[in-house]
Amino acid sequence: MAIREEDILSYSFFQYGTPFFGSFQGKNYRIARDPLKNVFFDSDPHKNDGATFEVTVWEGMNNFATTKSQKETKHFSFTPEGRLEVIAWLNECGDRELNEEEMKNNGKN
Numbered sequence: 001m002a003i004r005e006e007d008i009l010s011y012s013f014f015q016y017g018t019p020f021f022g023s024f025q026g027k028n029y030r031i032a033r034d035p036l037k038n039v040f041f042d043s044d045p046h047k048n049d050g051a052t053f054e055v056t057v058w059e060g061m062n063n064f065a066t067t068k069s070q071k072e073t074k075h076f077s078f079t080p081e082g083r084l085e086v087i088a089w090l091n092e093c094g095d096r097e098l099n100e101e102e103m104k105n106n107g108k109n
């Protein structure tokens with residue numbers, strides 16, 4: 001099973017400056033516009049110049065602010081295409097988690 005495009009809110013959602021949180025394959029994630037700023041109603045055609053999607057992945061039961069788990073963060077272009085790259089990377093992280101779990105389980109047999 002994989003994260004699908006419809007599982008992540010639309011590109012325009014992130015222009016409101018609100019992060020999106022989720023979990024997949026034992027990992028938690030946070031996707032946000034960086035800088036975290038509401039630009040949805042800004043008419044400046046350059047409002048997203050230099051902005052990125054900041055995606056952070058971590059393990060454990062704690063939320064983003066309180067986790068003591070190591071966080072892995074990556075940036076992608078803040079474009080509709082960049083959003084698709086975010087989804088692909090999250091799926092790679094989930095696959096990596098599954099592969100590590102399989103290796104642990106195979107070692108126990």
